[in-house]
C-alpha cells in the first residue's frame with residue numbers, strides 16, 4: 001500500500017488538485033493513482049452532500065437516526081461521512097484535513113482507525129498544518145503553490161511570522177458599549193426530539209472578555225451559539241439576555257445581528273452567488289452573506305483597509321468562489337470583523353488554515369483585544385499557543401444533556 005501525506009499551503013488551489021487526482025489526470029509522484037478509484041473525505045465533499053439533501057429533500061447518508069446531515073454536529077457529520085466513504089470500497093481515500101472539527105478523543109480514535117485502514121486502502125492525506133500529518137505515513141511532501149511541484153519535507157518548511165500589514169482601522173459604527181452583560185444565560189435548556197442537548201446552562205459574558213467555549217463533539221457548542229445569534233427559535237421563552245435585552249421582548253433578529261460579527265465554517269456553504277472578495281467583506285456591514293445593498297464610500301474604504309491587513313488587496317475584484325478554501329475562510333473572518341461589533345463569535349476560525357494564515361488570524365484577534373473593547377467568543381477543540389482566553393466555558397455531556405462549567 002502506498003500512502004502520501006502532503007503539507008499544503010493555503011495558496012494552493014486544493015479543489016483543482018483534488019479534481020486532478022480523482023479524474024486520474026495527476027502527474028508527478030501521485031500519478032501512481034491514475035488507474036485507481038478514489039474518494040474524497042473533506043469539508044467540501046460533506047458540504048456537497050448537505051446541498052444535495054437540501055435540494056432534493058433526501059437523506060443521502062443513512063445513520064441510525066434518519067435525519068439530514070446538516071442537523072448533525074460537525075464532528076458527527078465527519079464520523080458518518082467516513083463510514084459512507086468506506087462503504088464505497090475505494091482503492092484510495094483523499095483525506096483533506098481529516099482531524100478538523102474533531103475533539104481530542106475522536107482525533108486519537110481517527111488516527112488509530114486510519115492506521116488500521118492503511119493496511120487495506122491507500123491514503124493521500126492533505127494537511128494544512130505539519131503537526132497534523134499522520135505519523136505512520138513515510139512519504140511526506142510539501143506543496144507551496146499551484147505548480148504542483150511537490151518537494152520532499154526534510155525539515156519543517158519555514159513559516160513567515162505574522163505581522164499585520166497596517167494598523168486596525170477605526171470603527172465606522174458606534175455601539176452603546178454600556179452593557180451590564182454581553183450574553184447572559186440563566187438555566188437555559190434545549191432539546192431536539194425529546195433528547196436533551198444542553199441542560200440548565202448559566203453563563204455570564206461581560207464586556208471585553210475573551211471566552212473559549214469547549215466541549216466534545218455533539219455537546220452543544222453550536223446550539224449555544226445559535227441561541228445567541230438568533231438563528232434558533234428554541235431561544236424564545238428562555239432566560240437569555242443578549243446586550244441586556246431578554247430574548248423575545250421585542251428586539252428584531254436584525255437588531256441583534258447588527259451588533260454581532262459571526263464567523264463559522266458553515267457560512268461559506270450558505271453563499272451561492274458569484275460575488276467578489278470586496279463585496280463579500282462589505283456584506284459584513286449589512287449582516288448578509290453577499291452584498292445586496294449599495295455600500296457607502298466610507299464602507300468601501302474600510303473594506304480596502306481590511307484587505308490590506310490580510311494581504312489580499314490584489315484579490316479585491318476576484319470572485320469569492322475562485323479563492324482557495326483557506327483564503328475564503330480569511331475573507332469570512334474579516335467579513336465578521338469589518339463593522340467592529342461589540343461581540344465577535346468565531347466558531348473554529350483556524351480550521352483549514354495553514355500555519356501562516358493561522359498566525360495572521362491569531363495576531364488579528366490579539367490586536368483587537370488589545371486595541372478595542374470587543375468581546376470574543378471563540379469555539380475550538382484546541383487553542384493556539386499564541387492566544388490566551390481570559391475565561392473558558394466547558395460543556396460536559398451526560399445522558400441528561402450537557403451541563404456547563406467555568407474552567408479555570
Ligand SMILES: Nc1ncnc2c1ncn2[C@@H]1O[C@H](COP(=O)(O)OP(=O)(O)OP(=O)(O)O)[C@@H](O)[C@H]1O
Nearest residue numbers: 071072073074075076192217218219220221222223
Ligand atoms: N435540528 C436538529 N435535530 C436533531 N438533533 C440536532 C439538531 N441540531 C443539532 N442536533 C444535535 O444536537 C447535538 C449538539 O449539536 P451541536 O452542533 O450543538 O454540537 P457541537 O458541540 O457544536 O459539536 P461539534 O464539536 O461536533 O461541532 C448533536 O448531537 C446534534 O446531532
